[in-house]
Amino acid sequence: MSSVPTIHRALASGFLALAFAGFFFAGLGAYGVATYTPHEMIGSALMVVAALLAVLAIVGRREARQASLVLVVLMLVQVLLGVVGEEVGALGGLHALNALLVLVAAYQAMRGLPLRFPEP
Numbered sequence: 746m747s748s749v750p751t752i753h754r755a756l757a758s759g760f761l762a763l764a765f766a767g768f769f770f771a772g773l774g775a776y777g778v779a780t781y782t783p784h785e786m787i788g789s790a791l792m793v794v795a796a797l798l799a800v801l802a803i804v805g806r807r808e809a810r811q812a813s814l815v816l817v818v819l820m821l822v823q824v825l826l827g828v829v830g831e832e833v834g835a836l837g838g839l840h841a842l843n844a845l846l847v848l849v850a851a852y853q854a855m856r857g858l859p860l861r862f863p864e865p
């Protein structure tokens with residue numbers, strides 16, 4: 746049977762793959778090739794996966810805890826910015842920027858490493 750760290754690592758790499766797909770569909774939406782519906786559906790699924798990752802990290806992958814908790818908070822902010830960004834354009838811009846932080850946090854969670862600034 747798979748251990749919690751293995752499941753966490755696999756789920757985090759799945760999160761990254763799905764997030765890339767979400768970026769792709771945001772691009773299709775921007776060029777008017779598709780609606781934003783696939784992007785929004787992927788975003789909602791990613792929120793659920795991020796919550797699962799946080800629970801799994803707390804339960805059994807200590808080294809991934811910090812990045813997984815940061816990821817779930819960033820994802821809450823991401824969804825919120827996605828909702829209000831439709832009314833206030835500047836917050837929509839932050840939605841795109843915050844997406845980059847989401848990728849970094851997910852990458853570190855997958856690797857089981859904390860997020861920190863490099864030492865000078």
Ligand code: HEM
Pocket residue numbers: 764767768771772781784785787788789791823824827828831837840841844847848
């Ligand atoms: C991890 C990355 C991302 C996640 C999880 C995410 C998630 C979401 C979600 C959940 C919504 C729907 C909000 C609602 O309920 O109204 C949304 C909307 C939106 N997102 Fe993202 N997003 C991500 C990245 C991006 C990026 C990189 C862009 C563009 C550069 C983008 C552009 C948009 C736009 C334009 C909308 C509004 C769509 C509409 O008008 O219907 N998103 N996003």
